[in-house]
Amino acid sequence: MDPKTYKFDTLSLHAGYQPSKNAGSRQVPIYQTTSYMFDDVDHAAALFNLERGGHIYSRMSNPTVQVLEERVCALEGGTAALATASGMSAIFLTIMTLCNAGDHMVVSSQLYGGTVNLFRLTLPKFGIKTTFVKPRDTEGFKKAIQPNTKGIFGELVGNPGNELMNMPEVSNIAKEAGIPLIIDSTYQTPYLCRPFEHGADLVVHSLTKWMSGNGSSMAGILVEGGTFDWMQNDKFPSMTEPYEGYHGLSFAEEFGPTAFTMMARAEGMRDMGPCLAPQNAWNILHGLETLSLRMEKHCSNALKMVEYLSNHESVAWVSHASAPGHPDKELAEKILPKGTGSMIAFGIKGGKEAGAAFINNVKLASHLANVGDARTLVIHPASATHSQMDEATLKFAGLSHDMIRLSVGLEDFEDIVNDFEDGFKAAKKPRLVANK
Amino acid sequence: MKFKVRGIDTFASTGGRPFDKNKPLIIFVHGSGLSHMVWVLQTRYFAFRGYSVLAVDLPGHGLSSGESLKTIEEMGNWVGDVIGAVGCKEASLVGHSQGCLVTMECVAQHPEKIKTLTLMGGASAIPMNPELLRLAEESNPKAVDLMMDFAHGPAGHFGGHPVPGLYHLNVGSMIVQNKEIKDTLGVDFRACDNYKNGPEIAKKLDLPTLSILGAQDRMCRLKDGKILADYIKGSEVKIIEDCGHMMLLEEADQTLEILKKFIAEHYPLAS
Numbered sequence: 001m002d003p004k005t006y007k008f009d010t011l012s013l014h015a016g017y018q019p020s021k022n023a024g025s026r027q028v029p030i031y032q033t034t035s036y037m038f039d040d041v042d043h044a045a046a047l048f049n050l051e052r053g054g055h056i057y058s059r060m061s062n063p064t065v066q067v068l069e070e071r072v073c074a075l076e077g078g079t080a081a082l083a084t085a086s087g088m089s090a091i092f093l094t095i096m097t098l099c100n101a102g103d104h105m106v107v108s109s110q111l112y113g114g115t116v117n118l119f120r121l122t123l124p125k126f127g128i129k130t131t132f133v134k135p136r137d138t139e140g141f142k143k144a145i146q147p148n149t150k151g152i153f154g155e156l157v158g159n160p161g162n163e164l165m166n167m168p169e170v171s172n173i174a175k176e177a178g179i180p181l182i183i184d185s186t187y188q189t190p191y192l193c194r195p196f197e198h199g200a201d202l203v204v205h206s207l208t209k210w211m212s213g214n215g216s217s218m219a220g221i222l223v224e225g226g227t228f229d230w231m232q233n234d235k236f237p238s239m240t241e242p243y244e245g246y247h248g249l250s251f252a253e254e255f256g257p258t259a260f261t262m263m264a265r266a267e268g269m270r271d272m273g274p275c276l277a278p279q280n281a282w283n284i285l286h287g288l289e290t291l292s293l294r295m296e297k298h299c300s301n302a303l304k305m306v307e308y309l310s311n312h313e314s315v316a317w318v319s320h321a322s323a324p325g326h327p328d329k330e331l332a333e334k335i336l337p338k339g340t341g342s343m344i345a346f347g348i349k350g351g352k353e354a355g356a357a358f359i360n361n362v363k364l365a366s367h368l369a370n371v372g373d374a375r376t377l378v379i380h381p382a383s384a385t386h387s388q389m390d391e392a393t394l395k396f397a398g399l400s401h402d403m404i405r406l407s408v409g410l411e412d413f414e415d416i417v418n419d420f421e422d423g424f425k426a427a428k429k430p431r432l433v434a435n436k
Numbered sequence: 437m438k439f440k441v442r443g444i445d446t447f448a449s450t451g452g453r454p455f456d457k458n459k460p461l462i463i464f465v466h467g468s469g470l471s472h473m474v475w476v477l478q479t480r481y482f483a484f485r486g487y488s489v490l491a492v493d494l495p496g497h498g499l500s501s502g503e504s505l506k507t508i509e510e511m512g513n514w515v516g517d518v519i520g521a522v523g524c525k526e527a528s529l530v531g532h533s534q535g536c537l538v539t540m541e542c543v544a545q546h547p548e549k550i551k552t553l554t555l556m557g558g559a560s561a562i563p564m565n566p567e568l569l570r571l572a573e574e575s576n577p578k579a580v581d582l583m584m585d586f587a588h589g590p591a592g593h594f595g596g597h598p599v600p601g602l603y604h605l606n607v608g609s610m611i612v613q614n615k616e617i618k619d620t621l622g623v624d625f626r627a628c629d630n631y632k633n634g635p636e637i638a639k640k641l642d643l644p645t646l647s648i649l650g651a652q653d654r655m656c657r658l659k660d661g662k663i664l665a666d667y668i669k670g671s672e673v674k675i676i677e678d679c680g681h682m683m684l685l686e687e688a689d690q691t692l693e694i695l696k697k698f699i700a701e702h703y704p705l706a707s
Contacts, residue, residue, distance in 0.1 A: 001565070001567050001568070001582065002578075002582075003578070003581040003582045003584070003585035004585055005581065005584065005585050005593060005605060006593060006594075014594055015594060015595050015603075016594065016595040016596065016603075017594060017595065017596070018591050018594050018595075018596045020591070020678070021596065045484075046480075046481055046484075049452075049480065049484060050480065051477070051480035051481040051484060052477055052480075052481065052598065052688065052689060052692060053477060053597065053598030053599035053600065053688060053689070054598065054689075055600065060600075061600035061601070062600075065600075066600040066601065067595075069600065069601040070595040070596070070597065070601065070602075070603050071595075073601070073602075073603040073606070074595065074603050074605075074606070077606060078603065078606060079602065079603060079606045079607045079610050080601050080602045080603065080607070081601050081603070082601050083601075225610075226606065226607065226610030226614075227610070227614075229614070231499075246452070247452060247453075247484075248452060248453075248454075249452045250452075253449060253499070254449060254452065254473070254476055254480075255473065255476065256471070256473040256498075256610075256611060256614070257473075257607060257610035257611060257614065258599075258601075258602050258607055261601055261602075262599075265600070265601065
């Protein structure tokens with residue numbers, strides 16, 4: 001006897017939506033509205049006081065966005081989700097729900113540059129400090145925990161160096177300390193890895209990337225695993241003690257496995273308001289419908305690209321967890337059995353100058369500040385996405401000036417190779433190449 | 437709030453309001469392996485409109501201490517003791533699934549204390565599938581997956597939670613899995629399977645009773661819910677279309693509206 005609950009591909013097409021409650025519309029409607037009619041004063045009061053479910057104002061929730069939230073939640077195996085205007089706002093909302101002034105976070109050093117800056121420069125303005133730890137330094141995460149530490153945060157596969165955090169072991173460290181593990185799983189999507197199955201408690205995504213795949217819309221999401229016991233210690237009073245903003249409501253007592261998301265919405269969306277536009281939610285939903293198909297092709301193209309680059313005379317080094325000799329290959333095979341994603345970092349011989357020439361002379365690959373598009377993307381992180389980091393921070397984050405970050409797309413592999421050959425050819429003679 | 441029942445620490449959600457023993461009391465009793473958290477879309481409403489509410493965690497469940505009670509009869513008696521433990525003399529009861537058997541037993545054992553009875557997704561007997569029972573007693577998570585499958589109607593399997601962002605199947609699953617499965621779900625399923633007094637007790641009930649049934653319920657099928665209602669003298673029956681066993685969440689608004697009318701008529705604030 002097996003449960004007849006829907007599986008991954010079916011959920012990516014159907015979860016969170018019932019046509020019978022939407023005029024029979026097979027496609028999810030775009031509810032382009034700011035607000036929602038109340039039945040009467042009693043109904044309004046009940047909605048505002050979280051006595052019943054429903055929509056009040058699209059800053060807090062919206063029916064189109066709700067479908068996206070439930071769909072991602074179902075794919076991740078979570079209990080609750082909250083979509084936001086971008087991946088960065090999902091991270092900010094998560095930390096602001098988790099921490100108060102005077103609190104501390106332990107964070108993997110290998111992150112998207114914007115996330116590094118959030119923890120290094122912006123959160124200290126709110127009294128929240130961070131200790132960075134190199135992703136492979138599992139013991140370092142333990143040593144960095146302080147009495148006021150409220151969580152561990154990291155990208156499973158670090159951007160852009162492709163170093164893996166040992167999520168199961170770091171999860172054990174977090175559990176021992178009574179704090180949640182938060183994973184930015186943008187690079188993996190739930191198709192490649194469901195972090196809750198490896199000990200994560202909260203997951204964040206930039207939905208702008210592979211989840212959408214079309215590079216059309218900004219969006220982010222926070223997903224809750226329902227696994228973390230907020231009442232196990234006194235570290236999270238805003239979750240466990242009566243909350244003045246809702247007549248003394250205790251989120252942990254009342255909502256249990258969905259408490260964090262409920263608070264992030266009730267407080268964070270109410271007071272900060274980084275809400276997702278319904279049109280953008282609809283665009284992301286379109287991408288999600290083909291997530292499995294796209295991720296399979298992304299990964300197969302990436303494997304071919306690793307082999308091609310590893311054998312290329314112009315390439316000094318290649319970093320991808322599938323590559324022979326990669327220090328995290330064994331760990332990747334354990335927690336990413338379907339593939340290690342389509343992000344590749346490689347060093348080009350000739351350093352920064354050669355890298356610039358390469359990027360300026362590829363024509364099919366797009367030079368831009370995004371990853372996870374259906375199209376192949378390239379960038380030189382030290383001069384773009386991570387350019388606001390100083391030399392020491394760049395080095396600590398594992399970045400080098402010869403590094404090119406490659407997001408492998410869905411094009412025919414031979415066409416990508418032909419394009420790269422043009423780039424490598426130009427990189428050999430950088431001084432003779434005119435900028436685009 | 438935490439209080440003692442038979443000397444054991446017991447938790448009950450008061451719906452976000454301080455408990456007041458001078459207000460009319462409504463006690464909500466959850467189903468197998470679950471906790472007070474399933475009632476959040478009913479309890480807060482009544483708590484903010486003049487009632488005192490207790491959505492109890494049965495012993496060993498949710499935030500309550502102690503070991504799970506092993507028979508429906510013991511659970512029914514325990515709910516009766518809750519009323520006195522909080523300084524009240526009477527209450528209205530609302531049960532879901534196993535909680536229906538428990539609340540019927542409570543009425544049978546403490547008829548003087550109970551003013552009205554609401555049964556959601558109930559039946560006079562809840563025999564368990566032997567494989568499901570074995571899996572639950574072995575703490576196999578597959579038992580929870582099967583329970584969530586059976587407990588939600590076809591619509592609920594797609595989602596559409598009344599609270600934006602929540603996903604039905606996984607919320608229920610985590611409420612159960614946050615405890616050792618064999619110690620809560622396993623014990624509860626065995627208690628349901630062993631309980632045979634339902635029809636006889638139902639025939640003797642003599643108080644205002646409401647049955648709320650899901651047309652697509654696969655845990656306690658609609659026909660079994662109707663049979664139970666037929667046993668109970670004067671029982672009202674409300675059927676929610678396109679809804680499974682978890683009507684209190686799947687169709688929380690409809691469930692609340694039905695309950696509001698019943699409570700207003702039979703257990704008004706003035707009483």
